[in-house]
Amino acid sequence: MKMRTAVLAACLALACPALAVAQDSDTEKAIEKYRQMMKEDPWSNPGLLDADRGEALWKTPRGPNKVSLETCDLGKGPGKVDGAFAELPRYFADAGKVMDLETRLLWCQEKIQGFQHADLIKNPHPGGGQPVKDTGAIATWVANKSSGMKFSAKLDKPQEKEMVALGEALFNRRSGPFDFACTTCHAEAGKRIRLQPLAHLAAPAGAKAVMGEWPAYRVSSTNVMTMQHRLVDCYWQMRLPAPEMGSELTVALISYLTKNAEGGEIAAPGLKR
Amino acid sequence: MKIITIAAAALLAFGTGSAIAQQKKAKAEKKVTVSAAKVDAVIKAGLPAFPAPPEEWQPRLTPDDTMKVCAATHNSPPKAQFQAIEKAEKAKIQYPADNNYMGDWKKGERIAQSGYGLRFTDYPARNPNGGNCYACHQLTQAEVSYGTIGPSLLGYGKLRDFKDSEVKAAYEKIYDSHASFPCSLMPRFGTNKVLSMDQIKDLVALLMAKDSPVNK
Numbered sequence: 001m002k003m004r005t006a007v008l009a010a011c012l013a014l015a016c017p018a019l020a021v022a023q024d025s026d027t028e029k030a031i032e033k034y035r036q037m038m039k040e041d042p043w044s045n046p047g048l049l050d051a052d053r054g055e056a057l058w059k060t061p062r063g064p065n066k067v068s069l070e071t072c073d074l075g076k077g078p079g080k081v082d083g084a085f086a087e088l089p090r091y092f093a094d095a096g097k098v099m100d101l102e103t104r105l106l107w108c109q110e111k112i113q114g115f116q117h118a119d120l121i122k123n124p125h126p127g128g129g130q131p132v133k134d135t136g137a138i139a140t141w142v143a144n145k146s147s148g149m150k151f152s153a154k155l156d157k158p159q160e161k162e163m164v165a166l167g168e169a170l171f172n173r174r175s176g177p178f179d180f181a182c183t184t185c186h187a188e189a190g191k192r193i194r195l196q197p198l199a200h201l202a203a204p205a206g207a208k209a210v211m212g213e214w215p216a217y218r219v220s221s222t223n224v225m226t227m228q229h230r231l232v233d234c235y236w237q238m239r240l241p242a243p244e245m246g247s248e249l250t251v252a253l254i255s256y257l258t259k260n261a262e263g264g265e266i267a268a269p270g271l272k273r
Numbered sequence: 274m275k276i277i278t279i280a281a282a283a284l285l286a287f288g289t290g291s292a293i294a295q296q297k298k299a300k301a302e303k304k305v306t307v308s309a310a311k312v313d314a315v316i317k318a319g320l321p322a323f324p325a326p327p328e329e330w331q332p333r334l335t336p337d338d339t340m341k342v343c344a345a346t347h348n349s350p351p352k353a354q355f356q357a358i359e360k361a362e363k364a365k366i367q368y369p370a371d372n373n374y375m376g377d378w379k380k381g382e383r384i385a386q387s388g389y390g391l392r393f394t395d396y397p398a399r400n401p402n403g404g405n406c407y408a409c410h411q412l413t414q415a416e417v418s419y420g421t422i423g424p425s426l427l428g429y430g431k432l433r434d435f436k437d438s439e440v441k442a443a444y445e446k447i448y449d450s451h452a453s454f455p456c457s458l459m460p461r462f463g464t465n466k467v468l469s470m471d472q473i474k475d476l477v478a479l480l481m482a483k484d485s486p487v488n489k
Contacts, residue, residue: 174340176333241320249319
């Protein structure tokens with residue numbers, strides 16, 4: 001508040017636009033420095049605690065069937081977790097569907113552990129200050145096991161190609177009282193909403209720069225947010241209903257974004273404002 | 274002669290082979306398209322109407338004719354469609370009966386700051402809807418937290434010599450941006466009933482009043 005008053009006072013005295021720009025870049029620099037420090041100390045990201053919890057959840061017998069998820073096939077064979085996230089989304093013949101990581105984890109918890117689908121997708125994301133839910137924690141761990149690798153989902157099967165095309169159509173679709181689409185915020189480089197820089201997700205350079213950071217620990221909400229949860233935030237802002245976790249809509253958008261991010265490095269969990 | 278024939282035959286064979294390879298490649302890279310019906314079905318299944326009554330939320334899922342054109346042309350409609358949108362949207366604008374477009378800039382500033390309204394956590398409504406202008410535009414020197422999706426509006430009225438015609442034009446732009454800029458990224462605040470006529474007048478005052486901080 002004090003700083004804001006100081007900035008205001010300075011604005012009155014000086015040419016403000018120049019000052020505002022200087023302040024923006026200072027804020028950006030400070031956040032970047034914070035991120036850099038976090039990267040230099042790989043154990044400082046609080047999201048890693050959720051990754052640890054996710055690993056324990058994966059290995060612990062749970063659900064009505066009292067079995068662990070260690071037979072879950074994330075695409076590279078039952079129980080194979082290393083590098084699995086880097087190749088998702090993909091088509092799974094056993095489910096007859098294209099799935100992203102979180103949707104696949106829902107499927108495994110349902111089919112292997114006997115959880116009810118409706119229970120898993122009811123309130124699936126944490127509120128501010130609450131820890132990420134179980135599925136999200138497992139996703140954080142699985143994504144972390146691809147950290148340092150590059151996005152390399154093939155997305156070349158007909159079902160996968162259709163999903164990417166569907167995602168692109170959804171990304172461009174404008175509707176609702178604000179006439180918003182994903183492209184309203186994410187179709188141009190170098191734009192901001194308030195002071196927050198926006199990712200140019202429609203282009204490979206922009207998508208590669210950010211997609212590998214999800215799931216991410218969000219400093220503002222003090223919890224890990226997964227990509228499925230991040231999409232809910234976008235739809236909230238677009239004045240549309242919340243997307244259902246694991247719905248075709250979410251898988252299509254994630255497929256499209258991951259295709260754009262092909263070759264981008266995975267550094268999950270990332271760290272966000 | 275023989276050598277030439279062989280060479281020609283080889284060339285022909287090679288050429289044909291290459292053409293087939295190219296055709297195969299073209300087939301492989303052929304863009305997959307998804308039908309509009311499929312997209313609609315995925316939207317309806319993926320976005321369950323919640324938490325307000327379906328009669329308010331259901332229409333949000335379907336783009337109107339203008340939005341269909343904008344999405345299909347990546348917001349750059351060709352001339353004929355551009356003009357058609359301009360005309361159609363202009364017809365949707367409702368004007369104050371007394372032709373007074375200027376409200377209170379102080380109220381306008383509050384509307385410009387507020388992003389409240391119509392999000393799924395905003396039910397039942399606790400506040401009036403905001404315009405969230407600062408999310409995309411610079412408006413006043415005092416507010417340094419502004420976005421850059423839209424152009425800076427600093428000095429908006431001053432730059433237009435506070436003309437009456439510009440007052441009306443500002444009202445029209447806020448009421449229905451597509452009447453001035455077809456496939457603009459800006460919401461149609463009046464047409465889509467996000468803001469009331471009085472709220473739009475307050476925003477016009479924020480832009481056009483001589484004593485508004487926008488023009489200081």
